[in-house]
C-alpha cells in the first residue's frame with residue numbers, strides 16, 4: 001500500500017513560527033508532527049510514502065532522507081504550489097495505477113483506522129472515500145451529506161448554515177482509486193476539495209467513512225496547542241524525561257509532560273501538566289510552565305510564568321516575565337525582565353520586547 005502526504009502548504013495561519021519551518025515539522029510532544037503520521041502509516045502496513053512538498057522542501061529531505069520507520073520515502077517536488085489536487089496529480093508517476101492509495105493532509109493528527117477506510121472504498125467500489133468527523137461548528141470545513149449507504153450526495157466547502165444541516169466534515173484523510181487521476185488536470189493548481197469532490201459527488205462515486213476519537217487539524221495556533229495537549233494525554237500519558245535532563249534541586253513535575261535532551265531546570269520550578277520542553281532548553285529557578293510548547297534552545301529566566309503559550313526556538317525570556325493566553329513568541333525573540341504578554345500577543349522572530357503588551361497585536 002502506498003500513501004501520499006500533502007506537505008507543501010505555506011501554513012500562513014501559523015506565522016510567525018511557520019516562517020522558519022514547515023508546519024509538518026512543528027514539534028508535537030517533542031517530535032515533528034510528520035513523525036507521528038509516518039509512524040501510524042508504518043504500523044498500518046504502508047510500505048511507500050510520497051511526500052508532496054513545495055514550501056521549504058529541503059527541510060523535509062534533510063530531515064527524513066529516503067526512509068523512515070521501515071518505509072521507503074519518495075519526494076514529489078512542486079516548482080510552484082499546485083494546491084491539494086494538483087499535488088496529488090503530480091505524484092501520479094510515483095504512485096502508479098496498480099491499487100488504491102491513501103492521501104493525508106499532513107497537518108492532521110487523528111486516530112483513525114486506515115485499514116477500515118481502505119476497506120470501505122473497496123466494498124463500495126468507489127473512486128474516493130473521505131474520512132468524516134462530527135463537529136459542532138462546521139463553518140470552517142468541507143461539509144458532507146450522506147445516504148444511508150455512505151454515498152456522498154453533497155460536498156460543500158465552508159458553507160453558511162442555510163446550505164446544509166449536516167455536522168459531518170472532511171477530515172483531510174482519503175483513499176483514492178487510481179481513476180482519481182482522470183479527474184485532475186496536469187500541472188496547474190487544483191483544489192481537490194473545491195474542484196474534484198463536488199463533481200465526484202454528483203456522479204455518485206464519492207463515499208464517506210465516519211470515525212470517532214482523536215482528530216485535530218493544526219492549521220490554527222490554538223489547535224496546535226490543543227494537539228500537543230491531546231498527544232501528551234493519549235500517547236505519552238506520563239512524565240517522559242530524556243536521560244540527560246538536569247533537575248537542579250527540587251522540581252515539581254505534573255504529568256503528562258515531555259522533556260527533551262540536555263534540558264536544565266532550576267530548583268523550585270513547577271513544570272506541567274501538558275508541557276513539551278525541547279532540546280537544550282534552560283529553565284531558571286522558581287519558574288512555572290503549564291500547557292505550553294517550548295521549542296529547542298530557549299532560555300527562560302528565574303521566577304517567570306508561562307501558561308498556554310508557544311515559545312519558538314532559541315528565544316530569551318527574562319526574569320519575572322508572564323506569558324499566557326495563547327501568546328506566541330517567535331524564534332530568537334527576546335522578552336525583557338518583568339514584561340507581561342497576554343491575550344494572544346504574537347512576537348515576531350528576533351524582536352525585542354521591553355514593555356508589557358496586554359491586547360492581541362503582533363509585535364513586529
Ligand code: GTP
Nearest residue numbers: 007008009010011012013052081082083087106107
Ligand atoms: P494556510 O496557509 O494556513 O491555510 O495553510 P496551508 O498552506 O498548509 O493550507 P491548508 O491548511 O489548506 O493545507 C492542507 C494540507 O495540504 C496541508 O498538509 C498542506 O501542507 C497541504 N498543501 C496545501 N497546499 C499545498 C500545495 O500547494 N502543495 C502541496 N504539496 N501541499 C499543499
